[in-house]
Amino acid sequence: MRKVTHKTTTAPMDSVELLRELVAHLQQSRTLLREEWARRITEAKLLTAMSKDEIFAEATAIYDNYIEALESGTFEALQAYARNLSERIIPRGVETHEVIGIVLLLRDVLARSLFAKYQSDFALYNRILDAYEPAANRIANTVAVGFVQERERVIREQQEAIRVLSTPVLQVRERLLILPIIGVIDPQRARQLTEQLLRGIRTNRAKVVVIDITGVPVMDANVANHLVQTVEATRLLGATVIITGLSPEIAQTLVTIGVDLGKMNTVGDLQGGIEEAERLLGYKVVPLGEASHSV
Amino acid sequence: MEVPILKQGPYLIASIQSALSDEDLVHLRDALVAQVGKLRSRGVIVDVTVLDVMDSFATRTLRDIAHMIRLRGAEMVIVGIQPEVAFALVRLGLKLEGVATALDLEEGILYLNRKMLESGKEMKNRGR
Secondary structure (H helix, E strand, O other), X not given: OHHHHHHOOOOHHHHHHHHHHHHHHHHHOHHXXXXXXXXXXXXXXXXXXXXXXXXXXXXXXXXXXXXXXXXXXXXXXXXXXXXXXXXXXXHHOOOHHHHHHHHHHHHHXXXXXXXXXXXXXXXXXXXXXXXXXXXXXXHHHHHHHHHHHHHHHHHHHHHHHHHHHHOOOEEEEOOEEEEEEEOOOOHHHHHHHHHHHHHHHXXXXXXXXXXXXXXXXXXXXXXXXXXXXXXHHHHHOOOEEEEEOOXXXXXXXXXXXXXXXXXXXXXXXXXXXXXXXXXXXXXXXXXXXXXXXXX | OOOOEEEEOOEEEEEOOOOOOHHHHHHHHHHHHHHHHHOOOOEEEEEOOXXXXXXXXXXXXXXXXXXXXXXXXXXXXXXXXXXHHHHHHHHOOOOOOOOEEEOOHHHHHHHHHHHHHHHHHHHHHHHO
16 A cells, blocks of 8 residues: 555545545445345346345345455455356356446446535545546456456357267268268368268278268358368268258258259268168168078 | 389289379379380279378379370279378369279279279170
């Protein structure tokens, strides 16, 4: 504290004292302001995923952290709290605008109360605001950034999880692989799919690959092109691709981008695809009874 | 570095050992097209397993060789294209149209055997 006062030249003691006075005021009217804030949160229909009691409990905690940050001028504790809070509320579907909304509401509530207290002395009120505003803005900033960072971390983790789960290359018979694709294919996933497929062909010495895209709802032109390129690359490795489960939408996309249908081997469903693949490989599946007859 | 061309029964096997310059490729082309007639080979296998890069000249030359071999009355198959190379080629639009490809040497030989069988049948049919 003393260091700060030495550095600043104009009325240093004043601003520190002002901040102290302000904090004292906010601590005194803690119960009232906190209730007012919780009321306005409900009114503004923010944090609808949480119950009234929960909102009140969080409001208390944020309020205390807020004042502490104002008082000490350090934001580490607040940052940690914001991160912890985000961790708890993100899984419950709390949105970014809600978090920013409640912090801004608190800022407004406090500013109003300051106005009520100092309105008789306008010059003093101005100086109080000078001390309050930068700190309050930084707090709003810290909480919002903390929330967004936490959200991004969650999204990154989920993307990673999806990536790991997404694409098994399975061998169903000697020299026959299937690649069931489920979900939307983005360019990154498409690249990964191709890589895994081409490697799989080499390691399993596959001759035929059935790519089943029943679980792919839509495909943009880019990814469709990528799929066609994958089919061509597969040919260079000496394997044949059969694509099954093309939805009407994807068929439309492929026709629109003008795919050479001569190179695409498509069959209606996975069963048909596997039967076609078996035919290509020279397998014939016969029910047991018939097999013993013919032998 | 020159590419050794090995005779294996009715087939010729050109097994590329290291990265090739444009000049080496032209040599390979001339040697293969000449040998295929001299040795009366029925098929040619070009093994590119060691190549981790194939540029447009290499691709075009390989395609030309395949077409020339066919005109000389034999079949050609390229074997051992690496997955990364395959995708890179397709991305660059170098698709080796009309050229047979197979996973590795063994597959290549099987492919040529099958081709021989087919053409043998055709001959027989024509003979009848």
